[in-house]
Ligand SMILES: O=C(O)CCC(=O)C(=O)O
């Protein structure tokens with residue numbers, strides 16, 4: 001049996017959780033560091049289980065088979081008994097740590113049992129308590145300026161329903177007070193205009209917005225996601241490619257952002273009014289490589305969308321719920337007016353979009369509709385997540401952990417300028433990433449980290465990204481930094 005203490009720097013062995021540690025409060029028995037039970041990950045049990053699974057389920061993206069009943073706090077266990085510090089967290093979607101006691105309490109409540117076994121078709125038969133569940137959770141967490149929500153089933157569904165709202169909103173403006181025409185009704189049934197919209201959603205190069213047909217048409221991160229799938233002929237604007245360190249490239253980055261804003265506006269101007277129904281943008285392009293832009297850039301986007309009466313959708317599926325050091329990452333921008341819609345999923349477990357203009361609700365029922373229209377069981381979990389985040393100040397704590405981690409990470413990376421570059425995410429909580437000289441080096445580093453009991457994810461072509469929980473604290477950061485130092489040396 002290979003013990004991690006033989007492999008790692010000693011940094012983490014001496015670290016203990018600070019007073020006021022939320023992780024210690026929730027998880028008195030959280031491991032103090034990774035535990036390695038097998039020589040390699042995946043170990044033999046993981047491999048055997050995965051082979052069996054592969055007979056009935058496409059498991060070719062599996063890293064290892066997990067044992068969630070034994071996963072605690074920031075540590076994920078696998079089928080072989082390995083315990084890894086998890087800084088990828090189910091692709092950025094575990095907010096309060098594994099087996100969180102407050103989520104368990106919510107899961108075991110009568111309210112949850114009722115929501116699970118009597119799942120409503122929410123738009124037709126909403127439950128007596130749905131308004132309150134939303135009010136105490138998802139709506140209490142609404143971004144500034146937003147007071148309405150449409151609940152959905154996944155991040156892709158959140159974005160797709162936001163697109164539908166945008167198309168119906170713009171069509172209603174063009175149509176004015178008249179009813180649907182006979183031609184519109186007939187052509188809609190033939191998948192043709194004018195009944196079907198010839199409008200477009202504009203997205204950005206390297207953006208990721210999901211994998212359903214509409215959302216995939218706006219996804220521009222990797223060809224592999226899109227190959228062989230029909231796509232809408234929607235436009236793509238360039239997203240700034242910033243140079244790092246930011247402080248040494250101020251003018252070049254301003255020029256790059258202006259270039260992208262100019263191109264963005266020209267694309268909008270190349271369509272007739274109301275044809276670009278909406279634009280969609282992530283506060284940080286996560287899947288596409290953790291690409292950042294400045295608050296001024298996003299204010300520029302807002303100004304242009306207002307000028308041309310195009311709706312602005314901010315996709316907070318990955319950035320939302322605290323990891324950036326604000327509850328919603330777009331709060332970093334201090335926009336002069338709120339975006340028109342903000343989509344969410346992942347760390348909130350529930351999905352949907354926020355809005356404030358009642359005209360984003362179509363003029364008739366059954367237009368924005370499906371059987372479930374969300375899921376009260378997920379809304380109950382979201383409510384508990386929100387209440388725990390507020391009770392323990394987890395957004396502020398995540399900002400503080402990021403401030404502790406970032407300069408130390410910079411110091412570790414600075415020792416290897418031949419291997420790593422472009423650290424980003426300063427003053428952005430734990431939503432941090434950096435690049436490698438090539439994909440091979442990135443993939444090897446991630447494997448070295450796993451071999452040392454730390455699970456980190458990749459994104460884009462050559463980046464590693466940190467996506468820990470909101471109860472990832474300085475002591476966990478120390479474990480990570482120790483493993484990273486050793487892994488970089490082994491590269
Ligand atoms: O690849 C996907 O479908 C989703 C993953 C995602 O959101 C990400 O990798 O950031």
Ligand SMILES: NCCCC(=O)O
Pocket residue numbers: 061091287457458
């Ligand atoms: N966007 C794909 C993420 C899955 C992975 O980490 O392999």
